[in-house]
Amino acid sequence: MVYCDSSGVTRSVTTPADLLNALRESIKSAIGRERTVAVAYSGGLDSSLIARLAKGSAEVKCYTCAMAGSFDANHALGFAVEDDLDLTMIVVERESLGGLVARTGWLMNSDDPVRIAYTIPAICVLERCAETTVLVGSGADELFGGYAKYSTATDPTAIMRSDLSKMLVEDNALRMVAKTLGKRLESPYVSEATLALSTSLPMNLKISGNDRKVLLRKAAASLGLLSHDRPKKAAQYSSGLMKEMKRQAGSSHASLSDWVRQQTWCQSEGSAMHVQSP
Numbered sequence: 001m002v003y004c005d006s007s008g009v010t011r012s013v014t015t016p017a018d019l020l021n022a023l024r025e026s027i028k029s030a031i032g033r034e035r036t037v038a039v040a041y042s043g044g045l046d047s048s049l050i051a052r053l054a055k056g057s058a059e060v061k062c063y064t065c066a067m068a069g070s071f072d073a074n075h076a077l078g079f080a081v082e083d084d085l086d087l088t089m090i091v092v093e094r095e096s097l098g099g100l101v102a103r104t105g106w107l108m109n110s111d112d113p114v115r116i117a118y119t120i121p122a123i124c125v126l127e128r129c130a131e132t133t134v135l136v137g138s139g140a141d142e143l144f145g146g147y148a149k150y151s152t153a154t155d156p157t158a159i160m161r162s163d164l165s166k167m168l169v170e171d172n173a174l175r176m177v178a179k180t181l182g183k184r185l186e187s188p189y190v191s192e193a194t195l196a197l198s199t200s201l202p203m204n205l206k207i208s209g210n211d212r213k214v215l216l217r218k219a220a221a222s223l224g225l226l227s228h229d230r231p232k233k234a235a236q237y238s239s240g241l242m243k244e245m246k247r248q249a250g251s252s253h254a255s256l257s258d259w260v261r262q263q264t265w266c267q268s269e270g271s272a273m274h275v276q277s278p
Helices: 016-029 047-056 071-084 095-107 115-128 140-146 148-152 156-180 194-199 214-223 241-251 256-262
Strands: 001-003 010-012 036-042 059-067 086-092 133-135 184-186 273-276
Touching: 001 036, 016 047, 016 133, 016 194, 016 214, 036 047, 036 115, 047 059, 047 140, 047 214, 047 241, 059 071, 059 115, 059 241, 071 241, 086 095, 095 156, 095 241, 115 133, 115 241, 115 256, 140 156, 140 194, 140 241, 148 156, 156 184, 156 241, 214 241, 241 256
Parallel strands: 036 059, 036 133, 059 086, 133 184
Antiparallel strands: 001 010, 086 273
């Protein structure tokens, strides 16, 4: 769609349909010839939209990784039913969390507690899913203004650009992890087409007052997805992983950072999780 601004210059307006078309093509390209794909799913806006669009190109199997009793564990199955999705819940056991933290830190070459906590769900899905290709919603927050800090930033564009650069480094590391497991990890939100579209968006289609990911939410609403108005919940908190990591650190009389560094691979001789299907 195009319009003329007050100075008579012709400009383009990106619509929800434009965004959906870019994402749909990105997902189709990521899936390729696969008949079935996995989606790392939380029930939030980003993963719900990926899962819905992927259903147009393949059979979709969704996976949620969380601690028992967490927000994701309590709500993801219900969200999947609302979204008409097939979901498997991967429940992380308390006694095996230390080993999982150590393994994730080693795979990602990081001892950052926050990074490890929000990466664990993707690692779990990559390790446990039967499908070869795993789709994730990474990049949506950085591209479309998902984080609360952007709303109050003097220069949100600069912060989003910096965050995106960090996210792309982590995404590449996860792709390498996937490759070692014989899998492919794909992030449709950071495909060339979606990146280009996001870059062209005016800020009011990303952030408007207290509303964030404005265009992305409109795109989800146009598909009838109930996740279009679900609040943003960071994976490390909604999964309950950060809460449990802090609890175990406190029980060890250690700071969270020290506890993470104390964890070793030998603590995870056994399985770190079991699987529940609806």
